Every structure is written in C-alpha cells, then in structure tokens.
Amino acid sequence: MTTASSAIDPWPSLRNSDLGCQRAIRLVVHGRSGGVVPESLIELRKSLQQRRQSPVQLEVLTADAPPVSPEQASWLVPLLLWPGSHARADVPEIASRMQREGADVSVLPFLGAWQCWWSLVAEALKPFAVPGAVLVHHPLSSEEADRFLLQLSERMGLPLLSFDHWFDYQQSHPESRPLMLALAPNRMTEALSEAGPVPPLLDHPLIRQGLIDLLAALP
Secondary structure: OOOOOOOOOOOHHHHOOOOOOOOEEEEEEOOOHHHOOOHHHHHHHHHHHHHHOOOEEEEEOOOOOOOOOOOOOEEEEEOOOOOOHHHHHHHHHHHHHHHHOOOOEEEOOOHHHOHHHHHHHHHHHHHHOOOOEEEEEOOOOOHHHHHHHHHHHHHHOOOEEEHHHHHHHHHHOOOOEEEEOOOOOOHHHHHHOOOOOOOOHHHOHHHHHHHHHHHHOOO
C-alpha cells in the first residue's frame, strides 16, 4: 500500500459531504491496565497529527479520565478490531458524552469493519502465512462475533482461533504457528511471543504506514 489518498479515495462518501474544514481526530484505543498506552499507539498519534496538521487525541478505555474535547469538529475513530462490547457500547457512550459536552463529533465504524484495513493486514502477513499458520484473536462470545470471524477467516484464507483455545490447540498441532491479531502489545502478544516471530500489527511498517495513510485521508 502506498498512500490511501492516491489512486483510490478510501472515504468517497465523506469527501462528498459538506464538512467544512479538516476535522480533529479522536482515536479510541483499549490501552493497558491503569491507562498505560503502548508506544506504538503514541507514535501513531504523533505521526498522524504531524501529517494532518490538526489535533489528534487518544481516548484510552482503561484510563481514569478522557481528554478534553477539541474546539473544532472531530471524527471519533474506534481503533478496535472486534465487534465486542467496546465497539457496541463504549464507543456510542463516548460519542454521547462528547455531544453532551457540546462537541461536534461524527463516529466512524470500528477499525475491524474496514475492508481496506483487512486488505492491508492480509498483504503484510502474506510472508508469514505458511502451512500451520493460525490467526489468533481476542476471545469473543456472541453470534455476531462468530459470523464476523467466519467471514474474516474466509477473507484471510487462514484459520482463526481464540486466544483462550490456543495452548490446547498447540498441544494437538505442534507444527502450528500463531499470527497475532492485536494492534499493540498486550497480554496475548506477550504470552505468544515465544511461539513465533510475528509482532503486533502496528509493529509491521506496512500496516503502520497504511493505517496512517487511511486516517490522514479523512476530511
């Protein structure tokens, strides 16, 4: 992937809307215990803000307090891979809170719903998609999530396995190698770090730059 704004506009419907000047961006991220933010997400925010020359904030779900809403209109962008409770409940509540504070905010679908995102991930992980490779994801429990994972497995051309089933699976499939579907370092990536060389997604230069390109292309 080169730049998201070259050749194909990833946001044609937004581009055609009357949005006025370029908006600020608030990225919703999970974070670690106590609101700690992995360095890869901090660097993503800095690079995106420098590229857009407009405010980019991080709203960390594990933090005690949210950032102050920007004065200008903003995009609320959930950097969440899965259709779990954070995407279904926390993000709408964040948007409602910002609106109660007087903010002009528009909400984008969660990252895992972007087709262009999974195309980017598939391209970056292609060299690692060897026989025995298994995509390992955060545990989910809903019919909606099951449908989502089935479609994603078909799209990626690899089996998907919940992290809580990985170690049992590995016992019966010793040749298996995990490909971790996590944006940034977390307990899952740390637990699987000795099982394979694949880092969190934002540690892949192609994925990191591709995501910056997509976000920078927002009006």
